[in-house]
Amino acid sequence: MLSAALMAGGKHQPEDKFRQLEEILPTPNDYRTASGAPGHEYWQQRADYDINLVLDDTRQHISGEARVTYYNRSPDTLRYLWVQLDQNRFAADSDQRLAEPAPKLYKSHSKSIYLPDEEKVQVGSIRPYVAGREFHGGFDIKDVRDGEGRPLRHTIVKTMMRVDLPQPLKPGEQMSFEVVWDYPIVDQKDFRTRAGYEYFEEDGNYLYEIAQFFPRMAAYTDVNGWQHKQFLGRGEFTLEFGDYRVAITVPSDHVVAATGVLQNADEVLRPEWRRRLEKARTAKEPVMVITEAEATANESSRAKDTRTWVFEAKEVRDFAFASSRKFIWDAWGFKQENGETVMAMSYYPKEGNPLWERYSTHSIVHTLAVYNRYTLVYPYPVAISVNGPVYGMEYPMICFNGPRPEKDKTYGRRTKYGLISVIIHEVGHNYFPMIVNSDERQWTWMDEGLNTFVQFLAEKEWEDRYPSRRGEPRDIIEYMVSDAQVPIMTNSESLLQFGNNAYAKPATALNILRETILGRELFDFAFREYSRRWQFKRPMPADFFRTMEDASGVDLDWFWRGWFYSTDHVDLSIASVELYRNGSREPEVEGPLQRKDQEEEPLSVSEERNRNVPKRVEAYASLRDFYNDHDPFTPTPLQEEMFRERTEHFEPEELKLLEADLNYYMVTFENVGGLVMPVLLEITYADGEIEEQRIPAEIWRRNPERVTKLIATDREIKSFRIDPRWETADADVENNHYPRKPVPSRFRLFKKHKRNQMQEMQKQPPVSSDAGSGASDRP
Structure with missing residues (x-):
């Protein structure tokens, strides 16, 4: 049946995937x-901060005042700042x-006559609506003044x-302004946010993880x-x-614990803590700076006075900190290939x-060790992980x-690997x-997709068969065939399935690009080049796409178009396989082969049932001639003469082609899912x-819809398979086989029952004493 386009006189034009x-x-x-790469006129703005904060x-509650120095490095004159x-x-x-x-x-749906059908909603989903009726958060901006103290x-x-400027800020100029503010800290139980506090009823203490706590300069870019x-909760932060x-x-x-380096350790740290911290710099294992016993004793303290911790951080785009009297603190110096030592540190309550x-x-x-190999050498002096109410969030150095x-100190497999993975992910940010x-x-x-990809590489170097959630191609299939998919190149606030679109799909795409398209050597070189080119600069998607092609030497536009700009999915099928043999046309050769084919x-x-039916040619011998005594495959003198005439003009090399005893398999592939990909073809021969x-x-x-590949071989092929x-x-491995092959799966009968979650948990042995030996006060 003709398509509508052909019946209307048109022609089918497949989409150009390349x-x-x-x-x-x-x-x-x-x-x-x-x-x-960044151009020779590349520029970006800068903002320095001097902040005084009271918790x-x-x-x-937080109150603060900041002096912001803003540098206009753009070619534009600015009349206001955002x-x-x-x-x-x-x-x-x-x-x-x-x-x-x-x-x-x-x-x-209830089957009980006593219980009506009802709608259920998760507690965590409804809680912000209830808490929001009483919590009115946000910044209370008290004052904004210029560097001379004049109101802005x-x-x-x-x-x-x-912020409107009294005088335009010209290219190359800088200006300072001061802002005073305060705001209530969010209870993390009420709002799932990137910062907040946690209250511990058992000991009456709070643990604070504080971020986005100060007015931050918006980015001004060439793009x-x-x-x-506006910040709607998903699309995170663009900063200078x-x-x-x-x-x-x-x-x-x-x-x-905070972004940067503590400047007044002598004033805020006990002498024994400072000694342990120095020992940790060259230790072979993490050293306890504040032990669990010390942290537990500190929980009952209720100091009336205050202390000021001063931190400095160079060349960072943000600042965050955590504070509590519950913190245990351990540290370990990691010496990098450039000779610099990074202090890796963790802060956590006894819980x-x-x-x-x-x-x-x-x-x-x-x-740090894995990311340094695949991207760039970590440039900061510290890297910190804090345990608190926020499940996972990243800031410079912290x-x-x-x-x-659990409260009884047991933990399940999911919790263990969840912790390792979230730390890799957030430190990787x-x-x-x-x-x-x-x-x-x-x-x-x-940021999320690229980071999730390198996280996947780091997880695979932690242990064999590490239970990674994202990165393996098979794990993204369900999302790619769903109606919830939008292109990766979609604004953050418009994504339907945030985790799958921004984390899992780009990470999987890069894994496929590395393992299957480019190979590890080419990919790793290009990915490092992208990281090197754009460290401390602001890349856009085109910069990533172009760098990967420029450094690998491979045209990848088809890949970006399919994986990042479309919602196509991968589904390649073996539509058919046809077998052809070399027809030499020599009667003495072709005849026996054709006879053998017919016999098989x-x-x-009808032929089978007519075998015993009387035949006229058997009743009347006069009807028999040459063709009755010889089958259609017996060569005749005329056929032999015609063959000689046809082959007398062939070159010797061409005659070899006629004589070659080869099987020609015409394998037709169909692109069912629309996403073009390499065809990874497994061929199984008759001999195994x-x-x-x-x-x-x-x-x-x-x-891009249908293509046929010729495979010439002197062997018999038993089966074909795509992407083994x-x-x-x-998405559909069933059509990857030819001949078709049922794909094994499982089903099981089940009956709902309550199950004790703790059955999956094992009592964990205590950490070896060697790991905590750094608690000694000795230098």
Whole structure:
């Protein structure tokens, strides 16, 4: 049946999956080159901060004042500045609150006449709506003044603030302004946020993980100008680099962990803590700086006075800290290949042990070692992991991670590997986007996706068969065939399945690009080049795509187009296989072969049933001639003469082709899912030997829907199979076989029953005494 297009007189034009991306990507210029590298006129703004902060442990409240020095390195004159007020998302009239859809409801069908059908909703989903009725968060901006103390006109636009300048800020100039503010800290139980506090009823203490606590300069870029899209909760932060000095005043019995290097250790740390910390710099295992016994004793302290911790951080894009009197603290110096030592440190309450003492700092060091090989050498002096109410969130040099064991100190497999993975992921964010400074507000995948990919590499170097959640091609299939998919190149706030789209799919794509498309050597070189080019700079998607092609020497536009710009999925099928043999046309050769083929064919039903029916030619001998005595495959003199005439003009090499005894298999592939990929073809011969052919994706360049491949062999082939190791996220493995082969699966009968979760947990032995030997006060 003809298609509608053909009946209308048109022609079918398959989509060009190999069409170049130049029409989509921005035009190269002096700021960003066609190779994907920063241009010779590349620029970015800068902002330095001097912050004084007070944490009120009684009211769970922060007040602060900051002096911001802003440097205009752009070629543009600026008449106003934009500042991010991210905590305003908790205001009662914020866009996030007003635009938040209702939580998902689950239908419960009851078979009891006493219990009606009802709608169920998760407690965590409804809690913010209830708590939000009483909690009115956000920044209370008390004052904004210039460097001379004169008031500056400012306008708050929800999660942004415009600061109007009395004099235009010209290219190459800088200016300072001061801002005074305060805000209530979020209870992490009520709102699942990137920062907040946790209250411990058992001992009456608080643990604070504080971020986005100060007005931060919005980014001004060559691509978008001011990036002042409103903060709706998902699209994270686009920030400028700068130097920070932050003085944090807390109760004197609190311990503080923060971005940067502590400047007044002699004032805030006990002598024995300082000695242990110095010992940890060259230790072979993590050293306890504050032991569990010391932290437990400190929990009952209720200091009335305060102490100020001063931190400095160079060339960072943000600042965060944690504070509590509950902290255990361990540390371990990691010496890098450039000779610099990074202090890997973990802070956690006793509720985190034995899990945290055993795994946290080791996970930090493992992350630095692996990421350094695949990206760039970690440039900061410290890397910190803190256990608290935030499950996983990243900032320069410090991250917040949530998994803990049960109260009886047991933990399950999921908790153990969940902790290791979240620490790898959040520490890994130091590389993307804290150093390779992408625009998170617009392109979540550029930090989450790239980081999840390198996390996958690091997990595979932790132990064999590590239970990675994201990265393996087979694990992304369900999402790629779903209706919830939108292109990776979609704004952060418009994603339907955030984790799958921004984390899992790009990480899987890069894993396939490394293992199957480019190979490890080419990919690793290109990925390191991208990291090196854009460290401490702000790359855009085109810079990543172009760098990967430039450094690998491979045109990958088809790959970016399919994986990042479309919602196609991988489903390649072997549609048919036809076998041809070399027809020499020599009667003496062809006749016996054709006779053999006919003898192997089954008789039709009619032929078989007519065998015993009397035949006229048997009753009348006069009807028989040459053709009755010889079958159709017996060569005649005329056929032999015609063969000689046809072959007398062939060259010797051409005659060899006629004489070759080969099987020609015409294998037709169909692209059912729409996403073009290499054809990884496994061939099994009749003698049992298996051969693999890796056919590049370019086989689809003329027709991305259907293509035929010729395989010539002197051996008999038993079967064909596509993607035998499931490298490409092929959604339907059943059509990968020829002849078709049922794919084994399982089903089981079950009966619902309650199960004690603790059955899956094993009592964990205590950490060896060697790991805690650093608690000694001896130097």
